Amino acid sequence: MGLELANPLLVSSSSLANTVEKIQKAADAGAGAIVLKSLFEEEIQAAIDSDMVGIDNTEAIDYVRAVETDAGLSKYRALIRDAKSAVDVPIIASINGVTPEWWIEHVPELEKAGADALELNISMMPRDYRDCGEAVCDFYVDTVSAVAKRVSIPISVKIGHYFSSIPALVDRIKWAGASAVVLFNRFYQIDIDINNMRLTSASPLSTKADLAFPLRWISKLYGRTDVEFAASSGVHSGEDVVKVLLAGAQVAQVCSALFKNGVGHLSSMRDGLSAWMDDHSFATVDQFRGKLSQKRSEKPENYERLQYIKALVGHE
Secondary structure, eight states: OOOOOSSSEEEOSSGGGSSHHHHHHHHHTTOSEEEOOOEEHHHHHHHHHHHTTTOOOHHHHHHHHHHHHHHHHHHHHHHHHHHHHHOSSOEEEEEEOSSHHHHHHHHHHHHHTTOSEEEEEOOOOOOSTTOOHHHHHHHHHHHHHHHHTTOOSOEEEEEOSOOSOHHHHHHHHHHHTOSEEEEOOOOOOEEEETTTTEEEEOOOOOOGGGGHHHHHHHHHHTTSSSOEEEEESSOOSHHHHHHHHHHTOSEEEEOHHHHHHOTTHHHHHHHHHHHHHHHTTOSSGGGTTTTTSSTTOSOGGGGSHHHHHHHHHTOO
8 A cells, every 4th residue: 555564464453453552562573564453433333322321302412422422533543643653663544334424524533643544444244135235335335435535545445255246346446546455354253052042252263264265366356456455364374474475465464363372473474474485585575476366377277166176076
C-alpha cells in the first residue's frame, strides 16, 4: 500500500494490538507493521443498548448514543496516536462496521489520529435467504467506494472466502478504491455441546491447514490485478511466510501463531524467512514474490481442478 516495511511480517488485527504496551512488544519482536485491534461498531452499539435500558425519551436516547460513540472513538483515536509515538513501524487502523453510514461517518477520524493506513474488516455473514450474492458483493464494493472518498490514506479490505467469484469481487474492490485485499477473514466459529445441548464457541485460532485457502487464491490472482494481497489465516512459521510470498502475497499477517507461541515468535519467523532467502541466494523479497503463482507457472493447469481429480484416481 505504499508503506515502507522492514519485513513482510504483520501482526494481524486482534487483542495482540489493543494497548501501547502490546504494540511495543510486537514492534520489538520484529513486526514489519501492526494492524490494531478492530474498532467494532457492534461493541459500541452494545454499550448504547445497555445504557438505554428503561429510557424511552428520544432526546435521551440520542444523547446516550452520541456519548457512547464518542467515548469508543476517542479511546481508539488515542490508541492510534500513542502507538505512533511509541513505535517506528507503520500503524494500520482497523474498523469493523455493520451499517454503511457508520463506516462513512467515522473513518476520517482515524486518519486524523495519524493512522498510516486503514483496514476495512467487512465480516458480513448473510443469514437471510433474501440476501442474494450480488447484493452482498454490492455492499462490500459500495462500502469501499464510500470510505475511499472520505480518506486519503491507503485502504485494504479484509474479506472471507464465501463468495461465488472471489476474482470478480477483488477486481471490483480494487476499482472502488482499495489498494490491497486481505485473504482471508476468520469468522466466529461455533460448536455444539451435546451433553448440555447448547451452543459453544469453537477455537478462534487457525491451524497450518488453513493456509491452503490463501495460498490457492493468492497464487491464482497474483499478477492479474494491480491490487496487492496480504495472506491471513494459517501463517504459523517462517516456512509459511515463504510459501505465501512465493504465491504472490505482498505481506503475511500473523495472529494465531503469536497467541500460541508468544509475540516473540515473530523473531523466529523472520529468522526462518531470512535463512531460506540466504539458502536460495535471494537478497530481496521482490526477487521471488509470485515465483510460484499461476501466471508465472509453466504448468498453470496444476492450479486447477484437474489435478484434484488426478489425485483422487491415483494418476501421476
